[in-house]
Amino acid sequence: MEAENYTEVSGFFLLGFSEDPELQPFLFGLFLSMYLVTVLGNLLIILAISSDSHLHTPMYFFLSILSFVDICFTSTTVPKMLVNIQAQSKDISYAGCLTQMYFFMMFGGLDNFLLTVMAYDRFVAICHPLQYMVIMNPRLCILLVLMSWFIIFWVALAHILLMIRLTFCTDTVIPHFFCELAQLLKVACSDTLINNLFVYVMTAPLCLFPITGILFSYSKIVSSLMKMSSTAGKYKAFSTCGSHLSVVFLFYGTSLGVYLSSAVTYSSQGSSVTSVMYTVVTPMLNPFIYSLRNKDVKGALGRLLSRAASCP
Numbered sequence: 001m002e003a004e005n006y007t008e009v010s011g012f013f014l015l016g017f018s019e020d021p022e023l024q025p026f027l028f029g030l031f032l033s034m035y036l037v038t039v040l041g042n043l044l045i046i047l048a049i050s051s052d053s054h055l056h057t058p059m060y061f062f063l064s065i066l067s068f069v070d071i072c073f074t075s076t077t078v079p080k081m082l083v084n085i086q087a088q089s090k091d092i093s094y095a096g097c098l099t100q101m102y103f104f105m106m107f108g109g110l111d112n113f114l115l116t117v118m119a120y121d122r123f124v125a126i127c128h129p130l131q132y133m134v135i136m137n138p139r140l141c142i143l144l145v146l147m148s149w150f151i152i153f154w155v156a157l158a159h160i161l162l163m164i165r166l167t168f169c170t171d172t173v174i175p176h177f178f179c180e181l182a183q184l185l186k187v188a189c190s191d192t193l194i195n196n197l198f199v200y201v202m203t204a205p206l207c208l209f210p211i212t213g214i215l216f217s218y219s220k221i222v223s224s225l226m227k228m229s230s231t232a233g234k235y236k237a238f239s240t241c242g243s244h245l246s247v248v249f250l251f252y253g254t255s256l257g258v259y260l261s262s263a264v265t266y267s268s269q270g271s272s273v274t275s276v277m278y279t280v281v282t283p284m285l286n287p288f289i290y291s292l293r294n295k296d297v298k299g300a301l302g303r304l305l306s307r308a309a310s311c312p
Contacts (some may be wrong), residue, residue, distance in 0.1 A: 126224055
């Protein structure tokens with residue numbers, strides 16, 4: 001198929017959820033509410049941790065970074081969708097599409113790595129409590145975050161550089177509400193073999209290694225807890241993992257659900273709806289999971305809100 005049969009594409013059309021004009025106000029209100037709750041909830045977590053000296057520990061440092069990444073992750077897709085709904089337009093420029101895809105992959109990958117780093121933090125805290133502050137020193141914490149960002153920065157950039165070489169037909173419709181890598185590869189008019197190979201090669205460092213790290217950390221945690229004689233001690237130690245485990249199950253459960261649904265059904269609308277779970281719902285629920293299950297975070301939030309209410 002010759003490249004000269006196609007003109008240079010200037011943009012795409014995002015199909016979204018529904019073309020029914022009567023449904024647009026409902027969708028706008030729903031996603032605006034979810035986005036505001038996500039931003040406000042995660043911002044409160046960041047402010048509570050930064051303002052309370054009792055929470056200046058590695059665990060809460062990683063939690064504040066996770067909250068910041070969740071805000072950015074949701075902000076890559078929802079604002080553009082809200083603008084399109086309000087303007088009754090489905091357009092997105094070529095550069096805007098690639099930019100959205102880049103930041104979506106970067107912040108999604110950071111979420112993945114941060115959950116692994118947080119699992120390692122819990123492993124050190126429970127299995128090596130006496131050396132915890134020595135091992136998880138500020139230098140290592142910052143290094144782990146920077147390493148995660150460095151890896152995903154270059155992987156996402158490589159995807160974009162490979163995407164630039166592809167040819168797209170004019171008036172290309174993307175059956176989704178944002179520019180997702182898999183959807184863009186499906187609508188490309190040129191050979192995507194190299195792109196697909198790179199996706200498969202990157203599956204190991206971006207998916208298998210983090211999941212393996214989390215499973216290894218919790219296997220060691222469970223093994224350490226089984227050696228404890230005190231039931232109260234077991235419960236107290238494992239209770240610090242409850243919030244993280246809930247977020248891990250939510251993140252990977254929704255991601256797996258999206259993958260399975262796309263493999264079973266060819267409905268673009270069904271794929272878009274399931275994608276909402278990990279792009280919008282999961283970042284929105286994370287602050288509630290950590291605040292409701294963690295008395296330290298609840299206490300910090302209470303003190304933060306009390307200070308805010310007492311200000312004139």
